[in-house]
Amino acid sequence: MALLDIQHLTQFFGGLRAVSDFNIQLEHGEIVGLIGPNGAGKTTVFNVVTGVYTPTKGTIVFDGQNIVGRKTYQITQAGIARTFQNIRLFSKSSVIDNIKIAYHFRMPYGNTDAFLHTRKYWQGEQLVDDYAIDILRLFHLEGHAEDISGSLPYGAQRRLEIARALATKPKLLILDEPAAGMNPAEADQLMEMIHWLRDKFDLTILLIEHQMRVVMGVCERIKVMDFGETICEGVPEYIRNDPRVIEAYLGKGA
Structure with missing residues (x-):
């Protein structure tokens, strides 16, 4: 099929x-x-x-x-994930946050954990941070993790958009x-x-x-x-x- x-x-x-x-x-x-x-x-x-x-x-x-x-x-x-003809990053957010936002629906904790900042929340945040850095490393962007995404050179923004798409698995x-x-x-x-x-x-x-x-x-x-x-x-x-x-x-x- x-x-x-x-x-x-x-x-x-x-x-x-x-x-x-x-x-x-x-x-x-x-x-x-x-x-x-x-x-x-x-x-x-x-x-x-x-x-x-x-x-x-x-x-x-x-x-x-x-x-x-x-x-x-x-x-x-x-x-199904996609990129766009005209780059559509969250341009005022950091590079790593672009990845984490894309991963959001897979977050390993619920709203209550996020509100109360439970142990499950902190463990989940660490897991997602590690995952995001791993994705950025594959695209040679780990050194820009805290940079504002809109400040990256054009080619790096293209790579970040593809990395963000891949973060959805x-x-x-x-x-x-x-x-x-x-x-x-x-x-x-x-x-x-x-x-x-x-x-x-x-x-x-x-x-x-x-x-x-x-x-x-x-x-x-x-x-x-x-x-x-x-x-x-x-x-x-x-x-x-x-x-x-x-x-x-x-x-x-x-």
């Missing part, structure tokens, strides 16, 4: 059809890319999967459960343009990181990315959208040479 199975997903905004009859299946451990020109409907798909929108039509089954209609926090608890990680704003050297490091993330955390990864070098370098399968519809899907080499993909990106006669 596929980890994620989306069937006949359609999304309207008023009279505008943003996504039409979108279908995809992700098997455990895959790295799959979703590409297309601006406005193709890619981020709308991500927003529907993560509960930002309720689809007009279609089914989304994750890990055997229908998640259509669930709230975003319920989908996170089910095992997901099964599926959704990356929305993770290479945005990166130079070629940073993009190379990102490609290595994506493979490392998949292997280290036993993840399935779905990503949107405009840097074709990144998409072709990390994805095992690619799905191409244009004007809300799927125009092509397959392995990277097939996608690279498909005339429909070339036309969507460069126009007719390219």
Whole structure:
């Protein structure tokens, strides 16, 4: 059974059809890319999967459960985490607090323990602090634990956003343009990181990315959208040479 199975997903905004009859299946451990020109409907798909929108039509089954209609926090608890095209950190909070906030629903104590500051509360806080530092260490951010997250350099903020997503202990990680704003050297490091993330955390990864070098370098399968519809899907080499993909990106006669 596929980890994620989306069937006949359609999304309207008023009279505008943003996504039409979108279908995809992700098997455990895959790295799959979703590409297309601006406005193709890619981020709308991500927003529907993560509960930002309720689809007009279609089914989304994750890990055997229908998640259509669930709230975003319920989908996170089910095992789906995401990053955003425009970095969305808690920019005025510390780096470590960004991780701890993401872990909040897994806190090993209740409201009464927190209010009374019981032994269970202090033990839980120490456990979460240790866990957060361990996550930050994996991304070489432990030295910035007490820094304000908005003060970090751009590349470090990207790493922190991914670290925060991983703090929820997901099964599926959704990356929305993770290479945005990166130079070629940073993009190379990102490609290595994506493979490392998949292997280290036993993840399935779905990503949107405009840097074709990144998409072709990390994805095992690619799905191409244009004007809300799927125009092509397959392995990277097939996608690279498909005339429909070339036309969507460069126009007719390219």
